[in-house]
Amino acid sequence: MPKFILIITLIICHKVASAQSGGLQGKIINDDSIAVSDASVRLYSLHLGTKTDTGGHYQLLHLTPGKYILQISAVGFTGRKVQVTVQSGALSEVNIMLNRAESKLNDVVITGVSRATEVRKNPVPIAVITKKAMDQQNNSNIIDAIVKGVPGVNAVTTGPNVSKPFIRGLGYNRVLTLYDGIRQEGQQWGDEHGIEIDQYGIGRAEVVKGPASLSYGSDALAGVINMIPGLPAMQNNKLTGDYTADYHTNNGLIGSSLGLGFKDNGWRYTLRGSGKMAHNYRNATDGYVYGTAYREYNLSASARVDKRWGYMQFAGTLYDNRQEIPDGSRDSLTRRFTRQVLDEGDDIKRRPIVPDADLNTYRLNPLYQHIQHYRLYSTSQFKVGSGSLNVLLGGQQSIRREYNHPTQPQQAGLYVVLNTLNYDVKYNLPAFNGIETTAGVNGMYQTNRSKNATDFPIPDYDLFDIGAFVFARKSIGKLDISGGIRYDNRSLQWIDFYVADNPANGFQHRVTGTDTAGAYLQFPNFNKNYRGVSGSLGITYNITDRLLIKANVARGYRAPNITEVGSNGLDPGAHIVYLGNRTFKPEFNLQQDIGLIAYLADTDISAELFNNNIQNYIYQARLNDGNGQPVVIVPGNSTYQYQQSKARLYGVEVTFNLHPTALKWLCFNNSLAYVKGLNKNENLLSRFGDEARYLPFIPPIHYRSELRFTAQKSWGLLSQPYIKLEADAYAAQNSFYALDNTETYTPGYVLWNIGCGTTVKNRSGKTVLNVFVQADNLFNKVYQSHLNRLKYFEYYKASPNGRSGIYNMGRNVSFKVIVPF
Numbered sequence: 001m002p003k004f005i006l007i008i009t010l011i012i013c014h015k016v017a018s019a020q021s022g023g024l025q026g027k028i029i030n031d032d033s034i035a036v037s038d039a040s041v042r043l044y045s046l047h048l049g050t051k052t053d054t055g056g057h058y059q060l061l062h063l064t065p066g067k068y069i070l071q072i073s074a075v076g077f078t079g080r081k082v083q084v085t086v087q088s089g090a091l092s093e094v095n096i097m098l099n100r101a102e103s104k105l106n107d108v109v110i111t112g113v114s115r116a117t118e119v120r121k122n123p124v125p126i127a128v129i130t131k132k133a134m135d136q137q138n139n140s141n142i143i144d145a146i147v148k149g150v151p152g153v154n155a156v157t158t159g160p161n162v163s164k165p166f167i168r169g170l171g172y173n174r175v176l177t178l179y180d181g182i183r184q185e186g187q188q189w190g191d192e193h194g195i196e197i198d199q200y201g202i203g204r205a206e207v208v209k210g211p212a213s214l215s216y217g218s219d220a221l222a223g224v225i226n227m228i229p230g231l232p233a234m235q236n237n238k239l240t241g242d243y244t245a246d247y248h249t250n251n252g253l254i255g256s257s258l259g260l261g262f263k264d265n266g267w268r269y270t271l272r273g274s275g276k277m278a279h280n281y282r283n284a285t286d287g288y289v290y291g292t293a294y295r296e297y298n299l300s301a302s303a304r305v306d307k308r309w310g311y312m313q314f315a316g317t318l319y320d321n322r323q324e325i326p327d328g329s330r331d332s333l334t335r336r337f338t339r340q341v342l343d344e345g346d347d348i349k350r351r352p353i354v355p356d357a358d359l360n361t362y363r364l365n366p367l368y369q370h371i372q373h374y375r376l377y378s379t380s381q382f383k384v385g386s387g388s389l390n391v392l393l394g395g396q397q398s399i400r401r402e403y404n405h406p407t408q409p410q411q412a413g414l415y416v417v418l419n420t421l422n423y424d425v426k427y428n429l430p431a432f433n434g435i436e437t438t439a440g441v442n443g444m445y446q447t448n449r450s451k452n453a454t455d456f457p458i459p460d461y462d463l464f465d466i467g468a469f470v471f472a473r474k475s476i477g478k479l480d481i482s483g484g485i486r487y488d489n490r491s492l493q494w495i496d497f498y499v500a501d502n503p504a505n506g507f508q509h510r511v512t513g514t515d516t517a518g519a520y521l522q523f524p525n526f527n528k529n530y531r532g533v534s535g536s537l538g539i540t541y542n543i544t545d546r547l548l549i550k551a552n553v554a555r556g557y558r559a560p561n562i563t564e565v566g567s568n569g570l571d572p573g574a575h576i577v578y579l580g581n582r583t584f585k586p587e588f589n590l591q592q593d594i595g596l597i598a599y600l601a602d603t604d605i606s607a608e609l610f611n612n613n614i615q616n617y618i619y620q621a622r623l624n625d626g627n628g629q630p631v632v633i634v635p636g637n638s639t640y641q642y643q644q645s646k647a648r649l650y651g652v653e654v655t656f657n658l659h660p661t662a663l664k665w666l667c668f669n670n671s672l673a674y675v676k677g678l679n680k681n682e683n684l685l686s687r688f689g690d691e692a693r694y695l696p697f698i699p700p701i702h703y704r705s706e707l708r709f710t711a712q713k714s715w716g717l718l719s720q721p722y723i724k725l726e727a728d729a730y731a732a733q734n735s736f737y738a739l740d741n742t743e744t745y746t747p748g749y750v751l752w753n754i755g756c757g758t759t760v761k762n763r764s765g766k767t768v769l770n771v772f773v774q775a776d777n778l779f780n781k782v783y784q785s786h787l788n789r790l791k792y793f794e795y796y797k798a799s800p801n802g803r804s805g806i807y808n809m810g811r812n813v814s815f816k817v818i819v820p821f
Helices: 002-020 129-135 144-148 564-565 682-692
Strands: 022-030 040-043 048-051 056-063 066-074 080-086 091-093 096-098 126-131 153-157 163-167 175-179 200-208 223-229 238-248 256-265 267-278 294-307 310-324 370-383 387-403 416-427 433-450 459-474 479-494 497-499 508-511 520-525 527-542 548-556 568-571 576-579 586-599 605-624 638-658 666-679 700-710 717-732 747-762 766-776 811-821
Touching: 022 080, 022 433, 040 056, 066 096, 080 091, 126 129, 126 144, 126 666, 129 144, 144 153, 144 163, 144 200, 144 267, 163 175, 163 223, 238 267, 459 564, 479 564, 497 568, 520 568, 527 564, 527 586, 548 682, 666 682
Parallel strands: 022 091, 022 096, 175 223, 576 638
Antiparallel strands: 022 056, 040 048, 040 066, 066 080, 126 200, 153 163, 200 223, 238 256, 238 811, 256 267, 267 294, 294 310, 310 370, 370 387, 387 416, 416 433, 433 459, 459 479, 479 527, 497 508, 497 520, 527 548, 548 586, 568 576, 586 605, 605 638, 638 666, 666 700, 700 717, 717 747, 747 766, 766 811
16 A cells, blocks of 8 residues: 555656646757758757757747747758747747758767867867768778767777777877767777777767866876767657668678657667678778788667656677687798697798688688677766766776687687776866856776686786866957866786686686796786876867867876886787786876867868977887797797887878859869877987887878769759769878887878768658768779888798788778668
């Protein structure tokens, strides 16, 4: 009986609350009175929003009565802010018209700041790439999609599905990747595996260029990439979704993704499953590149409830990738790829040639890495008086196995499990005298454990991060000022780690307890705290609504990662023996940014200059003996030892986009990115001069141009079909870290791409499908990217065709179809 009374009471309370709450509904149209689909309609003070359906309709329910600012944005339109009033127990009708425009100054971003803000009000350089822009490109992974859309962002690659982001010449743990605002923790210090995120499930990516330690702590020295999941356009009590089919001709990539969404009053549910597989890619010099096939599967789900007190979301993702491990071994005369078949007695020069049947197959070879990533998290916002409290809690597990023993293919060479608990709590204080202030605490607890493996490049460790910050901003007329300060502490420790011969398989294994007698102490115990203060101060001056100047000064902080201080062993996937240094200090940088942005009637122009000075910069260098010869600890593998010195990076990014109002069908987009990285290690410079003058992994000058023609009227059932021609040009890189042949000169090249696409609608105007066709490297250019690690996969000093290492992908045509329903 008491339970029955409780249930009735809860139902009555729910009905009363529903009756007291209100809502908004309406239609979004353009200046031609045509419905705008997929427009974002948001109440940013509540972090609540939705998207319009194919008819331009939207609904926001279960809102607390009161006055709000409704913000509407859509690609190709000028955003609008409208003050609305939510009536108690009523559904208010608010219809909005958007004007066509290319200006993105009013875009609202959530990354790198304390709360949602417009691009024009943020002094830090921030770029946004939408799902529509990503869909129109030929992408093998999510990082490739971002690289093609954001100047100043590059990637270190190891084949088509392995891309690690670099921002302005800095990468790995200096670029913090986020998924829906939560740190992506998957052993990102390595470069032989990619980011564990479903490329088909991302609806938007925001890129912060420059130190963002203020909001996130360590590992955001170069910037932040926040990948935000896409949501289907939802209608109440109706199942909606989309299906994507993707095919690439070069490596036979077959990709598909199904996303579902359901809305039930205050609750919203999403579910997405994706998969892709590819065989080895090919080019005109290497043919099929052995060891570059992969299979990847993803699953994600979320549930969100919006109430008067705020909102709460629960979400989870699963990632599973099997990626082959290339090593570049070849026959010295024919240059055909060979493969390892022995563990003991393996000789590079005597390996058998890979049969043709094994080069063009979706079946993976026995030497591959298996990467799994699981994530559960919740994000919430609670109204506290006139302010709000945001809480993010998340748990992740990254499992990485590398199978590199051909005679015992079930025995993992590397097997590590990384567990991470993330927390982030911040309070947005009520505005006082026009000052918006946010204070917060965030960090993580992390453990790494080795399992049944034979190689141990890093020790088992425990890590705890905590940091506190305060951030404030204020607008004074045409001037926007923002800044803050942060303090971080990281604790890193591990106990003695012993290895010994394993009689069961002939390799090595970890031993503990009494078994350590006579064993090798590979990682002596370690315990250290790293501390750092970071901060930023910036201004934006709005000369006019379409012309503004930005300036920002920021100090970033990064604690050394586990490989830099603790590594002492072979990483089979990288074919490198890493040696760390326990005496390393944290990195600190001081970066100055200044930018000019103009969104005029016929053109968009932006120029962003930066200067970045780094103290205690950590980088890899090959280890030589006293005679200058390379040190070989494991035969067939290079040995690298981490170094630390001062460094400086500076450069510029320029964009010029022409879109004449008199020729709305024409668009001519151009971007140029330049960065120079200087090594300030005076000892090396005095001994080796120009060979040590530059930093490693610095991209050459990159120019990208796109000429696009878009029909302004429908052609029958085809809505706004387009065709585009692209030139992707990289200058020669002769400013490289040449000491010990760590890097070599890379010639310049130009890739020509062409693409087309359209939206197909039925006679009633409803979207039936979206079609995209893109051909990259149209003329099958033979080239090597300077940031392609496969460039250095070479075992011979000379080759019959005069080419060294492995080359990038040849011509690749992609066909993509997206069906909304």
